[in-house]
Each structure stands twice: as structure tokens, then as C-alpha cells.
Amino acid sequence: MLELTNVDAFYGNSRALQGVNVRVGAGEFLSVLGRNGVGKTTMMRAILGLMDRVTGELRLDGRDLAGLPTHLRAKAGIAYVPQGRGILPRFTVRENLTLGTFAAPADKAVLDEEVFELFPVLRDFLGRNGGNLSGGQQQQLAIARALQARPRIILLDEPTEGIQPNIVEQIEEVITRLNRERGIAVVLVEQNVRFARRASTRFALLEKGRVVAEGSVSALTDDLVHRHMAV
Numbered sequence: 001m002l003e004l005t006n007v008d009a010f011y012g013n014s015r016a017l018q019g020v021n022v023r024v025g026a027g028e029f030l031s032v033l034g035r036n037g038v039g040k041t042t043m044m045r046a047i048l049g050l051m052d053r054v055t056g057e058l059r060l061d062g063r064d065l066a067g068l069p070t071h072l073r074a075k076a077g078i079a080y081v082p083q084g085r086g087i088l089p090r091f092t093v094r095e096n097l098t099l100g101t102f103a104a105p106a107d108k109a110v111l112d113e114e115v116f117e118l119f120p121v122l123r124d125f126l127g128r129n130g131g132n133l134s135g136g137q138q139q140q141l142a143i144a145r146a147l148q149a150r151p152r153i154i155l156l157d158e159p160t161e162g163i164q165p166n167i168v169e170q171i172e173e174v175i176t177r178l179n180r181e182r183g184i185a186v187v188l189v190e191q192n193v194r195f196a197r198r199a200s201t202r203f204a205l206l207e208k209g210r211v212v213a214e215g216s217v218s219a220l221t222d223d224l225v226h227r228h229m230a231v
């Protein structure tokens with residue numbers, strides 16, 4: 001459903017992605033792996049239309065995304081949970097969730113209460129300011145907000161970074177369920193290889209802006225991990 005063909009992406013004159021080819025099929029789960037600074041976040045920003053300049057081809061279900069602004073990519077079904085979560089601290093949980101509905105198709109632009117099955121704590125805290133939630137709760141809110149857009153594919157940038165271990169497991173379980181039970185395709189930037197192996201169907205390993213290995217997750221060998229990741 002999502003295809004990147006020979007994609008370069010630039011910050012000013014600096015080329016942060018070079019010749020990237022990646023495919024994510026409907027309902028697939030792709031983990032994007034690699035050390036700090038290799039271009040993982042940049043790849044997500046390119047998919048979302050947030051880079052200064054992108055060359056090559058980006059297609060969603062065959063539709064060329066070039067020139068399509070970010071909010072229309074969201075309407076087309078691409079949701080994003082950024083690194084650091086992007087919660088608005090002075091907006092309540094309900095208001096943060098409502099923001100997500102703005103990217104939903106017109107007939108579904110109402111609060112999707114199904115997210116409370118995944119994250120019951122958010123129902124209890126609907127009136128609380130986002131900034132007063134714990135890190136783990138904010139991450140749950142960021143995922144719940146992304147789901148308000150009723151996406152077909154969700155991009156998650158290090159969703160378990162800096163979160164206490166018992167909540168990490170809960171978040172990993174939810175991400176897995178979104179993919180397996182709801183059929184939402186996932187692109188996950190992750191440092192945790194164990195989770196990537198458990199949850200993904202495919203992987204892509206980046207090094208200095210290039211994809212150096214990719215394929216079915218069964219081909220993600222320890223040797224590749226040691227060569228290209230900081231573990």
C-alpha cells in the first residue's frame with residue numbers, strides 16, 4: 001500500500017536519505033531499525049510531507065503523494081505518532097483526542113470511543129490536562145489521538161522510549177493488536193530488536209541515510225543487528 005522508490009530527502013542542501021526503496025503491504029508491520037542519526041525519523045517525515053525537499057517516488061495505494069500537503073496525507077489514511085509524543089500539555093485529554101478527529105473522513109469526525117478499550121486510563125482522565133499525565137499515559141494518548149483519524153497505516157517513532165517497563169509492555173501489546181486485529185499497517189521506528197522481531201512482518205535497516213538490509217523479519221539475523229545497531 002505504501003511504496004517509496006529511490007527516495008532522497010534533504011534538510012536544506014544536506015541529503016539525509018539516499019535512494020531509499022521500501023514497501024509496506026496492506027496489513028503489514030515494518031520495523032525501521034538503525035543507530036541514532038541514520039535517517040529513521042527523516043524517513044517518516046518524508047512520508048508525511050514534512051521535509052524541505054524529497055525526490056523519487058512516494059505512493060499510497062498507487063497514488064502519487066508528491067505535492068500533497070501533510071493534512072491531506074493524514075486524510076488519505078496515514079497517521080503519525082512522533083518521537084516525544086507531541087501532546088499539547090495545556091489541552092485536556094478530550095481536546096487532544098478531538099484534534100485527531102480533524103484528520104478523519106468527514107462521516108467519522110467524532111470521538112472514537114473504541115480507544116478507551118485499548119487505554120481505559122484515558123477515559124478516567126478525559127478532563128485532565130495532557131501535560132499532567134505520566135510519560136506512559138501521554139504515549140497512550142498520542143496513539144489514541146492518531147487512531148481518531150481512522151488510519152489505514154500508522155507511523156510510530158520510538159513509542160516506548162523513556163517509558164517505564166510495565167507500561168512498555170502494554171504499549172507493545174496495543175501496537176501488535178492494532179496490526180493483527182484491526183489490520184492497520186504499521187511502520188515502527190524502534191531500538192528494541194526483541195519487540196521488532198516479535199511484532200513485525202518486515203524490517204529495514206538504515207545506515208547513513210541508506211537502506212543496507214531489508215526483508216522478511218525472519219532474515220533479521222543477529223549478525224545484521226550487531227553490524228548495524230548500537231547493541
Ligand SMILES: Nc1ncnc2c1ncn2[C@@H]1O[C@H](COP(=O)(O)OP(=O)(O)OP(=O)(O)O)[C@@H](O)[C@H]1O
Pocket residue numbers: 011014016034035036037038039040041042043
Ligand atoms: N532539522 C534538521 N536539520 C538538519 N539536519 C537534520 C535535521 N534533523 C535531522 N538532521 C540530520 O539528518 C540525519 C538523520 O536524522 P534522523 O533524525 O532522521 O535520524 P534518526 O535515525 O531518526 O535518529 P534518532 O534515533 O536519533 O532519532 C542526521 O545526520 C541528523 O543530524
